[in-house]
Amino acid sequence: NAGVTQTPKFQVLKTGQSMTLQCAQDMNHNSMYWYRQDPGMGLRLIYYSASEGTTDKGEVPNGYNVSRLNKREFSLRLESAAPSQTSVYFCASSERGFTDTQYFGPGTRLTVL
């Protein structure tokens, strides 16, 4: 039982490059989330998926797209990376909804030059 896994752990991109962050959970959770965390700030929600087949914007969705590929997997795509997207990205899942305990992956540290 691996919980929530994310790949890659680290990534360096040049401005304008694209990439996809992968996330998978094996807890049979319905809801999945993508957050970013910048220094001194808490977790800000980028996108979430309340259940398989649905996705919704969070607080800071601009510059990102997501895909809920199936119940297990929720990917985050940066189409044209910008330096402002330098951050640590966390994927999380919960059984159902925000106020259920969310379980986090180990994070991806992304640097955009």
Added chain:
Amino acid sequence: EDKVVQSPLSLVVHEGDTVTLNCSYEVTNFRSLLWYKQEKKAPTFLFMLTSSGIEKKSGRLSSILDKKELFSILNITATQTGDSAVYLCACHNAGNMLTFGGGTRLMVKP
């Protein structure tokens, strides 16, 4: 099991009033406490608190953490109708779990 409890459950005030929302927690390997405002679907981040006694402030909102007594308060002064929302408190532990409280529903009447 980690627990986060918010009070009151709901609150109705008039514009201009000051409100204090409470969040108490029992969290193993506590890392940080976060406050969010939820108006429609997704919550928006307000504050992250990691150290006791240091007030975080943003406009009319402020928050402080007491790690000895295991609670935090969120103050809103000179409330406005736009402050009407559900306010969520969440605790992040070192095991990478985020536990939310049940929220306080605030309604500000004109």
